[in-house]
Amino acid sequence: MKTQDNINRRAFLKVSALASGAFMIGVSYRSTAYGNHHEGEKTWEPNLYVRIDPDESITIVSKNPEGGQGIKTAMPMIVAECLEVDWNNVTVEQANLDDRYGRQVAGGSRGTPDGWDDLRIAGTGAMVMLRNAAAEKWGVSPNECSAANGAIHHKKSKRTLTYGKLTALATKQPVPDAKSLKLKSRPEEFKILGKRIPGVDNKKIFTGTLGYGCDTRLDGMVYAVFEKCPSFGGRVKSANTEQLKGFPGVVDAFVIDGTDDLKGLMPGVTIVAETWWEAQSARKQLQVDWETIQSDSTASYQRQAEALSKEPGKTLGSVGNVDKAFDKAHKVLEAQYYYPFVSHANMEPQNCTAFLHPSGKMELWAPTQNPKSGRGLISKTLGISEDRIHVNMTRLGGGFGRRLTSDFMVEAAWIASKLDRPVQLQWTREDDMKHDFYRPAAWHNLKAAIDKDGKMTAWENHFVTFGNNGRTTSGANLSPKHYPSGLTPNFRLRQSMIPLKVPTGPWRSPGHSAYCFAFQSFMDEIALAGGRDPLEFRLDLLKQRYGETDFNTERAAGTLKLATKNANWGRKMGPNQGQGLAFHFDHGAYVAFVAEVTAQPSGQFKVDQVYAAADAGPVLNRSGADNQVEGGFIDALSTSFLEISFTNGATDQSNFSNYNLLRMNQAPSISVDYVQSDYSPTGLGEPPIAPATPAVTNALFAASGKRVRSMPLGKEGLYI
Amino acid sequence: MSEIKLKINGEERAVDVSSDMPLLWALRDKLNMTGTKYSCGIGQCGACTVLVNGTPMRACITPAASIAGMDITTIEGLNSEGEHPVQQAWHKVDVPQCGYCQGGQILTAVSLIERNSNPTDADIDAAHSGNICRCGTYHRIRKAVKLAAALKRGDA
Numbered sequence A: 001m002k003t004q005d006n007i008n009r010r011a012f013l014k015v016s017a018l019a020s021g022a023f024m025i026g027v028s029y030r031s032t033a034y035g036n037h038h039e040g041e042k043t044w045e046p047n048l049y050v051r052i053d054p055d056e057s058i059t060i061v062s063k064n065p066e067g068g069q070g071i072k073t074a075m076p077m078i079v080a081e082c083l084e085v086d087w088n089n090v091t092v093e094q095a096n097l098d099d100r101y102g103r104q105v106a107g108g109s110r111g112t113p114d115g116w117d118d119l120r121i122a123g124t125g126a127m128v129m130l131r132n133a134a135a136e137k138w139g140v141s142p143n144e145c146s147a148a149n150g151a152i153h154h155k156k157s158k159r160t161l162t163y164g165k166l167t168a169l170a171t172k173q174p175v176p177d178a179k180s181l182k183l184k185s186r187p188e189e190f191k192i193l194g195k196r197i198p199g200v201d202n203k204k205i206f207t208g209t210l211g212y213g214c215d216t217r218l219d220g221m222v223y224a225v226f227e228k229c230p231s232f233g234g235r236v237k238s239a240n241t242e243q244l245k246g247f248p249g250v251v252d253a254f255v256i257d258g259t260d261d262l263k264g265l266m267p268g269v270t271i272v273a274e275t276w277w278e279a280q281s282a283r284k285q286l287q288v289d290w291e292t293i294q295s296d297s298t299a300s301y302q303r304q305a306e307a308l309s310k311e312p313g314k315t316l317g318s319v320g321n322v323d324k325a326f327d328k329a330h331k332v333l334e335a336q337y338y339y340p341f342v343s344h345a346n347m348e349p350q351n352c353t354a355f356l357h358p359s360g361k362m363e364l365w366a367p368t369q370n371p372k373s374g375r376g377l378i379s380k381t382l383g384i385s386e387d388r389i390h391v392n393m394t395r396l397g398g399g400f401g402r403r404l405t406s407d408f409m410v411e412a413a414w415i416a417s418k419l420d421r422p423v424q425l426q427w428t429r430e431d432d433m434k435h436d437f438y439r440p441a442a443w444h445n446l447k448a449a450i451d452k453d454g455k456m457t458a459w460e461n462h463f464v465t466f467g468n469n470g471r472t473t474s475g476a477n478l479s480p481k482h483y484p485s486g487l488t489p490n491f492r493l494r495q496s497m498i499p500l501k502v503p504t505g506p507w508r509s510p511g512h513s514a515y516c517f518a519f520q521s522f523m524d525e526i527a528l529a530g531g532r533d534p535l536e537f538r539l540d541l542l543k544q545r546y547g548e549t550d551f552n553t554e555r556a557a558g559t560l561k562l563a564t565k566n567a568n569w570g571r572k573m574g575p576n577q578g579q580g581l582a583f584h585f586d587h588g589a590y591v592a593f594v595a596e597v598t599a600q601p602s603g604q605f606k607v608d609q610v611y612a613a614a615d616a617g618p619v620l621n622r623s624g625a626d627n628q629v630e631g632g633f634i635d636a637l638s639t640s641f642l643e644i645s646f647t648n649g650a651t652d653q654s655n656f657s658n659y660n661l662l663r664m665n666q667a668p669s670i671s672v673d674y675v676q677s678d679y680s681p682t683g684l685g686e687p688p689i690a691p692a693t694p695a696v697t698n699a700l701f702a703a704s705g706k707r708v709r710s711m712p713l714g715k716e717g718l719y720i
Numbered sequence B: 001m002s003e004i005k006l007k008i009n010g011e012e013r014a015v016d017v018s019s020d021m022p023l024l025w026a027l028r029d030k031l032n033m034t035g036t037k038y039s040c041g042i043g044q045c046g047a048c049t050v051l052v053n054g055t056p057m058r059a060c061i062t063p064a065a066s067i068a069g070m071d072i073t074t075i076e077g078l079n080s081e082g083e084h085p086v087q088q089a090w091h092k093v094d095v096p097q098c099g100y101c102q103g104g105q106i107l108t109a110v111s112l113i114e115r116n117s118n119p120t121d122a123d124i125d126a127a128h129s130g131n132i133c134r135c136g137t138y139h140r141i142r143k144a145v146k147l148a149a150a151l152k153r154g155d156a
C-alpha cells in the first residue's frame, strides 16, 4: 500500500524522562535538513512530543498555527489513535516558534501530509514502549499484551496497567526503530480518526476566552495605529505628529521611514495611546504630506491586457501542433475569461503585539501563518539576531494566505523598539483591506478545437497576468503541466505580463482558486459545442493520454462520479433551474462539485443545493474535513461577487460596505461525501475552493443560457 | 473622560471613558474583556455583538456612555461552563472554523431563540444576516440554531 511506502525513512524516535516522572516521546531526523540534531546528541530535545504524566494525563503538542483549518484537532487525533488513548483524556498544547519543530507554517495544505508519518511514529512508538514496559513488569512476552484506552492489557492473566503507572519503566525501554513500527493507515483500523471530533478549542470560543492575536493583554501595554500611504510605496514627507502628541491618551506619535519592500516595513506614521480608541481618535486629525511613487490603476491594467492579448506572448509549454489542429478542426471555440483582484479579508484584522525587553530580547505575540519568516524579516529590518526574537503563536482569526506575509509583525516590532512598554498594533478594517497582498487578476484567452465527434483536439491558453522583471507576481503562477495538459494531442500555454506596483500574494489555493473558473467553464463550452454532456465529456477526456498529467486521472474521475451520483446528475430540473459541474486537483487532493441553482430572468439567482465529493485519502476528522469543504465552497461563492480595484496606486475598497462578503441568507446547503482512497491523507484547507465557482457558473448557464466569462458576478447583472 | 457605571454580565463596573468611546473599546481596552471582537468598526459584520437588555447591539458603534445602567451581556457572561443550550448546540454541530465571528453569532442566536422557540431557516437567515462569517460556517449555524431551540424546548 502506498501509505507504507511513503514513510519517512529518516525519522527516528527519541525518549526523555522528565523530573515529574513524565514520559515524553518525539521524532527527530538523521538529516540536517530539519535542524542540526544527530542521533545520540546530548542536548537533543524532541521536536514534537507526546507527554504522558503519572496522573494519566496525555499532552500532545500542536506545532502549526491554527486559523480555522482544524489542524490543532486533526494532528493530535493521529497521535491519540496510534497511542491507543481515550480522546477525552488528551490535552492539546499550542507550540510557539521553536526551531526544533521543523516546519511551522499554515500554508500549502501541507500540515496533514507532513504530519502523517511523524505523528503516527510518535504515537505508535510510545505505545510500543509502554507495552514493553508492562510486559517486563509482568514477566510476559510483549506479544501477549495489547494496548487500548490508555492502558496495557494482558488477556491471559486479566491484568491491566494504565499508562500513568508505566511512565517510569517505559522511559527505560529500548527505543524502537521507526522503520520497524507497524503504523495504522486505513479507515478500517481507526477508532478516533475518521470520526466527527469537535474542535479542541470550542469551549474557549463559546465562552469568549480563546486568545486571538488581538486579545493579547500585557501589563502596561499601550495600543498603536499605523497609517501608511494609500498609494502603495508612498513615503512620508511630513506629518503633524507633534500636534497629535497632545491628544487625550496619546503616548507617542512618530514617522517611520520604512523600506522599499512592499512586503516589509513600509513608510508611515504611528500613533501610540493608552487605549486603541484614543490612538484611532487622534489619527482622525493626522495630516500627512505623502510623496507618491506610482499611479497604477485597474483601467490601465485593462488597456494593457487588451493590447497584450493580441500579441503572441511567451510560450511556456507546447505539445503537438496547435496551429495545425485549429486549421483542421471541425469547430474552433474562442473565449476570453477574466477575474479581478480580490482581498483576503480575514475576520480578525491584522495585528501584532511586541515588547522589547530591557535585556534586548524582542518578544512578539502574533497571529501568523508563518512565524519563522516573520522572525527573519524582523531580524533583517531591525538588526536583532534571530536568537533574541521570541514569537508566541496565537490563534488566528482566519488566514487564507494573508498571514504568510509578515508586514504587521515587523511594524509592531519597530514600534516596540522605540518604546519601553509592550505595544499592540491593531489595524483597522480599512487598513486591512487597503494594505493586503491581493490575489492577482488575470485574463485567459482560451481557444479549443473539436472534431466532428465532439472530441477536443487542441487546447490553447494565452494567460495575461502580472509580473515584473520577467517573473510573475506572487500568487499568479500557472504551470504548463496543469490540466488539461497530457490529455489533449495539441496543447499550448502562452503568457504575457503586465507590470504592476501593487503587492500581491498567495490567496487560498494560489493560482488554482482563480484560473479553475476559466478552465472548467470553457470545458463546459467545449462539451456543449460538440453536443456532449458535460460529465461524459470530462470523463472521456480523463481517459485520453498524450503525455504526462500532473495528477491521477482515476482519482479525479472518482470524485466526478461520486458527486454526480449523489446529485442524480442529468435529472430533469424545474423551470429556471440547472445543474452545473466542475472538478479540480490541487495540493494533493481531488474535489468535484455539482451545484444546483434557480436563476430568475432578472439576474437574481439562488444556489439551492451543492453536492461535493473529495478524495484526500482517508479522512482524518470528518467534522473538520466537512467544514473545510463547506467553507471552501462558500468562500468561492462569496469571492465571485467581490472585486478589488485600484486608482492612482491605491485600493478603492475599504470595508465590508463596499467589499461585502456572502451572508447567511445567501449561503447554500452543502452535502459532502468522500472517496476514501488508499493514498496518504492530504490537507483540505485549499482544494475545495477552485472547482466551486465554475460549478455555480456552469449551473447558471444550464438554468438560464447565460454564460459567465467575467467576475465579479454583480457586473454581469447577477445577484444572489 | 468621565466615570460611568456599566452593568456587565450582572456586575457593576466603573469605567473612565470619553463620551464617544464605543462599548467595544471600553470592554476590550479598559476592562480587558476581549471576548467581544473588532472586525469592521462600522456596524456591518456583527463580530462585536453584545446583548443589551436582551437585544443584539453592535458594540463598535454604541457609545459606552449611552447604555450606562442597562443590562449588558457579553460572550464571557453567557455561561462560563459552556452549558447554555446555544453553546451546547454549537459544540455538538462543531460550528467554528477560525471562531472569530462565533461569539457574535452565539449571542445573536441566544436572543433569537428567546423570542422564537422554533425558528425556521428564514427566521435564522433574518436574524443572522448581519453577522458575517468569513470562514463560511453558515450552513452549520442554521443547524446549530435549530438544535439549540430544541434543547431549550426540552425536546432534543
Ligand code: FES
Residues within 6 Å of the ligand: B037, B038, B039, B040, B041, B042, B043, B044, B045, B046, B047, B048, B049, B058, B059, B060, B061
Ligand atoms: S465590528 Fe462591530 S459590526 Fe463589525
Ligand code: FES
Residues within 6 Å of the ligand: A068, A347, A397, A398, B096, B097, B098, B099, B100, B101, B102, B132, B133, B134, B135, B136, B137
Ligand atoms: S468561524 Fe471564522 S469568521 Fe466565522
